[in-house]
Amino acid sequence: MLNETDGSPINHNSIAVKVTGLTRAFGEFIAVDSIDLEVRRGEIFGFLGPNGAGKSTTIKMLCGLLAPSSGSGTVGGYDIATRSEDIKKNIGYMSQRFSLYDDLTVEENIRFFSGIYTIPAADRTARSEWVLEMAGLRERRSALTRELPGGFKQRLALGCAMLHKPDILFLDEPTSGVDPVSRRSFWDMISGMARAGTTVFVTTHYMDEADYCDRLALIYRGRIIAEGTPGELRQKHMQREVLEIETDRLVDALDVLGSNNIDSSIFGSVLHATVDDQMRAEQKIRERLSSAGITVTRIEKIVPSLEDVFVTLIESA
Amino acid sequence: MNDSAAIETTDLTRSFIDNPAVDHLNLRIRKGELFGLVGPDGAGKTTTMRLLAAILEPSAGDATVAGHSIRNDAESVKEKIGYMPQRFGLYEDLTVMENILFYADLYGVSRRERPPRIERLLGFSNLAPFKDRLAGKLSGGMKQKLGLACALVHTPEVLLLDEPTNGVDPVSRRDFWKILYGLLKEGITIFVSTAYLDEAERCMRVGLMHKGRIMMLDEPSAIKRSLPGSMIEFGARNARAAAGIVRAAPGVRSVSVYGDRLHVLLDDRAQAGHVRNALDVAGVGVLSEREILPSLEDVFISMVGK
Numbered sequence: 001m002l003n004e005t006d007g008s009p010i011n012h013n014s015i016a017v018k019v020t021g022l023t024r025a026f027g028e029f030i031a032v033d034s035i036d037l038e039v040r041r042g043e044i045f046g047f048l049g050p051n052g053a054g055k056s057t058t059i060k061m062l063c064g065l066l067a068p069s070s071g072s073g074t075v076g077g078y079d080i081a082t083r084s085e086d087i088k089k090n091i092g093y094m095s096q097r098f099s100l101y102d103d104l105t106v107e108e109n110i111r112f113f114s115g116i117y118t119i120p121a122a123d124r125t126a127r128s129e130w131v132l133e134m135a136g137l138r139e140r141r142s143a144l145t146r147e148l149p150g151g152f153k154q155r156l157a158l159g160c161a162m163l164h165k166p167d168i169l170f171l172d173e174p175t176s177g178v179d180p181v182s183r184r185s186f187w188d189m190i191s192g193m194a195r196a197g198t199t200v201f202v203t204t205h206y207m208d209e210a211d212y213c214d215r216l217a218l219i220y221r222g223r224i225i226a227e228g229t230p231g232e233l234r235q236k237h238m239q240r241e242v243l244e245i246e247t248d249r250l251v252d253a254l255d256v257l258g259s260n261n262i263d264s265s266i267f268g269s270v271l272h273a274t275v276d277d278q279m280r281a282e283q284k285i286r287e288r289l290s291s292a293g294i295t296v297t298r299i300e301k302i303v304p305s306l307e308d309v310f311v312t313l314i315e316s317a
Numbered sequence: 318m319n320d321s322a323a324i325e326t327t328d329l330t331r332s333f334i335d336n337p338a339v340d341h342l343n344l345r346i347r348k349g350e351l352f353g354l355v356g357p358d359g360a361g362k363t364t365t366m367r368l369l370a371a372i373l374e375p376s377a378g379d380a381t382v383a384g385h386s387i388r389n390d391a392e393s394v395k396e397k398i399g400y401m402p403q404r405f406g407l408y409e410d411l412t413v414m415e416n417i418l419f420y421a422d423l424y425g426v427s428r429r430e431r432p433p434r435i436e437r438l439l440g441f442s443n444l445a446p447f448k449d450r451l452a453g454k455l456s457g458g459m460k461q462k463l464g465l466a467c468a469l470v471h472t473p474e475v476l477l478l479d480e481p482t483n484g485v486d487p488v489s490r491r492d493f494w495k496i497l498y499g500l501l502k503e504g505i506t507i508f509v510s511t512a513y514l515d516e517a518e519r520c521m522r523v524g525l526m527h528k529g530r531i532m533m534l535d536e537p538s539a540i541k542r543s544l545p546g547s548m549i550e551f552g553a554r555n556a557r558a559a560a561g562i563v564r565a566a567p568g569v570r571s572v573s574v575y576g577d578r579l580h581v582l583l584d585d586r587a588q589a590g591h592v593r594n595a596l597d598v599a600g601v602g603v604l605s606e607r608e609i610l611p612s613l614e615d616v617f618i619s620m621v622g623k
Contacts, residue, residue: 044576049486050486050487050488050489051456051457051458051485051486051489052456149358149359150358150359151357151358176483176484178358178512179356179357179358179360179512180355180357180512180513180514180614180617180618181357181617181618181621182357182358184573184614184618187573188573191557191560191574194557195557195558195560205484205485205486205487206513206515207487207515208513208514208515208612208614211575211576212574212575212576213576214576214577215576229576229577230575230576231576231577250521251349251498251501251502254498254501254502255502258498265491265494265495265498265519266351266498266501266519266520266521267518267519267537268518268519268520268521268522268523268536268537268538269521269536269538270538305515307487307491307515310487310488311487311488311491314488315488
């Protein structure tokens with residue numbers, strides 16, 4: 001692959017983040033339980049899991065904000081146990097509650113963060129323009145941050161986290177509460193950064209967003225329970241199958257399936273049922289629905305969503 | 318499903334200083350329907366919810382909710398609906414049970430009706446084991462369920478939920494939707510707003526709202542089929558680098574990168590060849606190519622623009 005900005009090759013085999021046996025306990029509670037992770041340079045790596053699964057604790061350890069109880073790792077080549085100051089200089093971090101100053105303008109916020117990241121005075125103007133361009137905020141540079149629409153705030157926060165041009169970017173649920181149009185332009189911005197060689201380590205709740213990532217790891221109760229590209233997760237880890245069922249009576253059909261212990265949900269005008277064995281389940285579904293006087297017009301197997309995969313993995317963990 | 322309306326709005330409008338937040342809304346929601354109102358921040362979703370909950374007066378137009386006018390009979394509307402705003406007023410220093418009892422008082426649920434009703438609410442929300450826990454000690458997903466239980470304590474006919482799963486993880490979100498399905502069986506009409514289009518696919522019908530207006534209203538599958546042009550998924554080893562090349566190819570309306578795949582919206586299926594050529598010329602190998610159904614998000618973004 002070529003780097004879009006200067007045409008130089010990006011070495012995808014070099015490693016941006018590597019941890020082995022990483023563990024963090026709080027008293028008796030083991031928040032992160034001996035996890036292994038490897039993130040390649042220039043990759044968008046999605047770190048998924050329900051609330052309280054250990055996502056934020058892991059990110060804090062990787063960013064040098066929290067010492068591991070045991071295990072080891074490197075971020076950008078620096079040891080997380082001994083070189084946390086070097087790590088902090090080489091990473092960008094944006095949390096769900098990013099700390100922009102609402103009563104400063106866009107440009108003043110950028111200037112403020114330039115000070116924090118000790119960007120040399122000679123570079124500040126150029127760096128500020130670069131951030132404004134990347135975030136699509138040129139025309140709004142003098143707007144008060146408080147008055148920016150939600151999606152622009154997110155992009156400003158991301159821009160501020162990139163001011164010192166870090167090699168690795170950690171994003172902790174960056175799109176929480178952001179609307180669809182803004183979310184997509186935010187992901188375009190992230191994708192552009194990855195194309196320019198930045199490694200992006202991102203956590204999200206939203207499974208449709210996980211599809212933007214090159215690779216994913218799913219953490220649950222402090223352990224990694226699955227890992228791979230979105231395609232691999234759909235194929236390898238989805239042992240169950242999803243059937244789409246079209247009937248003449250949606251809610252009644254849902255009720256019948258539910259009382260027969262077939263896990264199903266409404267999707268628009270059809271039902272999706274998660275089953276172990278397509279042949280047997282399909283026969284059972286047809287029988288039960290028809291004996292309840294419900295007409296089945298179609299049953300077919302569909303590609304499971306990442307959310308299907310995720311929920312199935314967690315329920316069987 | 319009954320074809321009579323649970324909610325019907327007629328040119329419902331609400332302006333804040335000349336600025337219409339909700340602009341001549343005409344909606345008809347059937348009894349027993351699960352309806353999704355979808356749109357970006359500031360589209361007017363919350364204002365619509367508050368109008369339907371009869372806690373905000375319309376500037377013009379009217380709405381009938383559960384048979385009563387929000388303009389002339391707001392009190393009757395309030396008795397017939399359950400409303401869960403984005404920040405539902407749970408008392409964090411009260412237990413789960415105490416919160417439910419508080420709302421039972423507020424809605425004037427009689428002493429005699431309380432025990433069976435509360436038992437059912439605790440049952441379907443899976444909160445029974447936690448009834449003595451302080452609300453402040455519940456997880457985000459459990460707080461949402463408690464909010465829902467409180468909004469249902471007076472057995473409303475219509476349930477209005479304003480972005481109920483915002484910030485809730487996928488497993489809890491599924492649980493929450495299961496609870497909603499259970500309510501549908503009892504004939505309750507559910508009107509839910511969400512900023513998440515994958516979630517909107519679960520609704521029977523969806524209205525896409527933008528700048529105070531409904532731009533499209535239909536079943537999710539019909540909305541997806543309505544997107545003009547053709548969505549092609551290209552698999553490529555270095556998809557991200559290829560995005561710029563594809564954007565410049567003729568007939569390409571938009572490109573999104575998903576890991577090792579590109580979703581390319583073309584004016585016409587026949588133009589896929591141009592994209593393939595452009596990628597070949599640039600030395601980017603195309604591994605796969607197939608037509609896919611656009612997502613609700615694709616439709617939405619193409620309608621409101623970037």
